[in-house]
Amino acid sequence: MxxxxxxxxxxxxxxxxxxxxxxxxxxxxxxxxxxxxxxxxxxxxxxxxxxxxxxxxxxxxxxxxxxSRDTLLEEALRYSLQLSVETSSLESGTGQIDDFARDLPEFVDREPDVQAFQYELILESRRRPELRPYVEELYDYYRGAARRELARLGIQDPALADVAYAALDGLVFQQISVASPENTRRSVDALRTMLLAARDAPPARD
Amino acid sequence: MxxxxxxxxxxxxxxxxxxxxxxxxxxxxxxxxxxxxxxxxxxxxxxxxxxxxxxxxxxxxxxxxxxSRDTLLEEALRYSLQLSVETSSLESGTGQIDDFARDLPEFVDREPDVQAFQYELILESRRRPELRPYVEELYDYYRGAARRELARLGIQDPALADVAYAALDGLVFQQISVASPENTRRSVDALRTMLLAARDAPPARD
DNA sequence: TGAGAATCTATCCACATGGATAACTTGTCA
DNA sequence: TGACAAGTTATCCATGTGGATAGATTCTCA
The missing domain is CATH 1.10.10.60 (Homeodomain-like)
Known part of the structure; x- marks a missing residue:
């Protein structure tokens, strides 16, 4: 009942x-x-x-x-952080390049609220210092997840992982606002291509 | 006086x-x-x-x-779009890879307000349909600028340019909230490496 | 069982807000 | 010059807000 x-x-x-x-x-x-x-x-x-x-x-x-309203917001941010960690949408753990961020477009499409909420609160943290520790924790977590996931693919350079994560961050932001999941999928494909090329490239050129 | x-x-x-x-x-x-x-x-x-x-x-x-407040917001978004186009911070036009997004970290550091405003309004456009056309125009402009700039570097694939722009989008967002300009600079360096590797890479592998 | 604690509701208030209106000031141009 | 338009200010009001307070309900556990 x-x-x-x-x-x-x-x-x-x-x-x-x-x-x-x-x-x-x-x-x-x-x-x-x-x-x-x-x-x-x-x-x-x-x-x-x-x-x-x-x-x-x-x-x-x-x-x-x-x-107070402020405290509610702070607690909600902590709660969303916990949700993100539990979901762990960035780590497939398979070690297959094709699985990198594979489900991201669909995940964001199905559950845009937590993502949108977090973007809102990241912006809010610019003017509310008490939110900053949580935002930093959030970013540390995501960046760490991207690094671990890429390390499994033989991409050890953390700078590359940070760029890859920034790209995903931008793509998700675009998807929740104006872009389609299909667009995200295409871009994630291109991102994989770049990552592989960078991994296998000779030290420098040009 | x-x-x-x-x-x-x-x-x-x-x-x-x-x-x-x-x-x-x-x-x-x-x-x-x-x-x-x-x-x-x-x-x-x-x-x-x-x-x-x-x-x-x-x-x-x-x-x-x-x-009304809504109209003010709409007009302010249009105004910021115009400012962005005039500034044209993504196009160096030199054709030198090292100039790609070279001044971005410093630019965002010096004038974060317009960027922050635009991120706020992109999120707002999720719930205010009348803002969407301007947000789409904004993204079209930025994406187009990135494509043109990269084409001058011999990177013709628009999908690669879109990923590069998404990465910059994410990096700027991170810089105005928690990250340092120096961090952005490092990541932009890594992004250039990836772009060159992708440009010069053999068709496929792995 | 029953009493104290935790959770939850109902109600009140001072205040900031969006917007309307009317009056005043500055510019334009015939 | 002066009259009309555009820009600007001063003032008013109904409404929604954050938060406080007091009372009701539900749970816990001795």
């Missing part, structure tokens, strides 16, 4: 005004709701009322759990 | 509460102020009052020139 298939609540399911979470689940519901609200309506519309509505609770609960 | 050295008003000069622009200059002052306010305080704080204060006028003038 009350057994709906429970996920992160961050995939497409777009109906608004969730049904009320069970006693004790309000806090996490609010964190997930905050990510959704920021992704779909922007930081400007991350209000006590909007996030409470999205979570299916009353807005007093936000104040109770987080005390 | 009233002859201050006039620039775009978008470089470091951070004092707030500009002195009142001359009669007839209010509109453009507001556009420049909007970019500065969004870059330094976020879309959330782009209010009639904040942008008017930054421009040195009263907030009624915003309503008079733009009618």
């Amino acid at each position: 009350t057994a709906e298939p429970v996920g992160t609540g961050l995939t497409a399911e777009d109906g608004e005004g969730r049904d009320r979470p069970r006693y004790g689940e309000g806090r996490e519901a609010l964190l997930r709701a905050a990510i959704r609200v920021v992704a779909t309506s922007g930081l400007r519309n991350l209000t006590y009322r909007a996030v409470a509505r999205e979570a299916g609770v009353t807005h007093g609960l936000v104040a109770h759990h987080f005390g | 009233t002859a201050e050295p006039v620039g775009t008003g978008l470089t470091a000069e951070d004092g707030e509460g500009r002195d009142r622009p001359r009669y007839g200059e209010g509109r453009e002052a507001l556009l420049r102020a909007a970019i500065r306010v969004v870059a330094t305080s976020g879309l959330r704080n782009l209010t009639y009052r904040a942008v008017a204060r930054e421009a040195g006028v009263t907030h009624g003038l915003v309503a008079h020139h733009f009618g």
Whole structure:
């Protein structure tokens, strides 16, 4: 009866005004709701009322759990960081070049909210110093994942891995805003070509 | 006397509460102020009052020139697009690989506001369809500039140019949030290496 | 069972906001 | 010069906001 298939609540399911979470689940519901609200309506519309509505609770609960809008945002960023690490979308671990970032276009297409939320918060961290440690942690994690994944392909140079990650970062940003998954796929193909060429190239030229 | 050295008003000069622009200059002052306010305080704080204060006028003038906050944002995006095209920071035109994106780190370091503003508005365009045409125009311009610049280096494949641009996009985003210009410089170096390797590589391998 | 703690709701308030309106100032040009 | 238009300011208002407070519900565990 009350057994709906429970996920992160961050995939497409777009109906608004969730049904009320069970006693004790309000806090996490609010964190997930905050990510959704920021992704779909922007930081400007991350209000006590909007996030409470999205979570299916009353807005007093936000104040109770987080005390302030700022703290909610900080906690939501930490939560999204945790989600990213669990998902680990950059590490296939197979050691096959064709698997590098293979599922990225589809992943971003299916779940753009967490990505959009993180981009929003990275920009926000420019003016909110207390967010910076989490943003740095986020980038360290992604960059590390890219380095490990590429090392398995015989690409040891961390500078190359950093560029590859920057390219993926840019591609994902473009995909959530204007570009198609197909476009991302094509570019990731080209990126693999470049990486292989750089790996196998003689030291220098030209 | 009233002859201050006039620039775009978008470089470091951070004092707030500009002195009142001359009669007839209010509109453009507001556009420049909007970019500065969004870059330094976020879309959330782009209010009639904040942008008017930054421009040195009263907030009624915003309503008079733009009618609504949404229109102001749209016009400011168009204005920033025009600034980007005039600056043309991606095309050195020299045909020397070492000049590719050579000044980018320093440029972004010196004038991060326009970049930050554009990233903010690209994200905003996800939920404001009327902004999309301008965002697409912006991306078309940047991508085209990268293609032309790389074609001069003998890299004709547009897919490679698109990846290169995505990498720059990601690097600039990282620089305005957490990374140093020096980090960008290192990565741009590595990007050039990859591009040359791809240009000179035999068709395929592995 | 029942009392204290945690979670949650209902309600209130001072304040900033977007926008409208009317008045005033500066420029234009016949 | 002077009258009309464009630019600009001053002021007002209804609405949504962040947050505080008080009370109700649900859980925990001795």
